[in-house]
Amino acid sequence: MPLLRFDIIEGRTPHELRALLDAAHDAVLEAFGVPPGDRYQIVHEHPAAHLIVEDTGLGISRTDKRVVLQVTSMPRKPDMKQKFYRLLCEKLKDRCGIEDSDVVVSMVTNSGEDWSFGHGRAQFLTGEL
Incomplete structure (x- = not known):
């Protein structure tokens, strides 16, 4: 926990996928302070025509490296979320060459039950937890 669901365009190699997942996990560890073994990640790959991600009027350009990430988690403080967004983009840029303009994140909050x-x-x- 949290549960991360990635929607990406198909065609990345297993090595590229692992780098993406590891970068995201490291951002979760640093921003949310969860234990290292607390890792739940799912990747959904789509043909490019099936993953439409526009700019919401912000003038953001996207490429075929775009990543849409849905994070389902217990409530997090706004500063923790902002730290996560920043770290995620930094790590994806450094390790995967994914520009921050290609990263879209949606947080979904739930509770222990x-x-x-x-x-x-x-x-x-x-x-138990």
Whole structure:
């Protein structure tokens, strides 16, 4: 937790995908302070015509390296979210050559009762976490 769902254009190599996922995980660790083994990531690859990401009137240009990331998480403070956005863009640029103009993030907030990590239990409610 958090759960990260990436939507990207198909065609990246396994090495490129791993670099993207590792960069995002490192941003989560640094911004949110979660344990290193707290890693849940899903990648959805799409043909370019199936991933439309426009600029919302901000004049932002996108390329075929665009990444749409949905983060589902317990509530985070605004400064933690802003730190995450910044770190994510820095790490994706440094490790993957993805420009910050190609990174779109949406945060979805939920609570402990909304998570089960297995065995049919809500571990935040049972006290296991």
